[in-house]
Amino acid sequence: MSGKVYLVGAGPGDPELLTLKAARLLAGADVVLHDALVSDGVLAMVSRAAEIINVGKTRGPQAAYTG
Secondary structure, eight states, X not given: OOXXXXXXXXXXXXXXXXXXXXXXXXHXXXXXXXXXXXXXXXXXXXXXXXXXXXXXXXXXXXXOOOO
């Protein structure tokens, strides 16, 4: 199996501030891994067919993987 991985920064969380390429990649992704800091507005841009996985990272000094 082969594929591609893209890293997309969500910036301050406003979906209107994403690049056009980031929006296109999210809409066409098969799987999206995200942390808890990604806004609902950005996640709404992901295809309904995609698998969306929250990896659990949160803000703060004790941020850690909780999955």
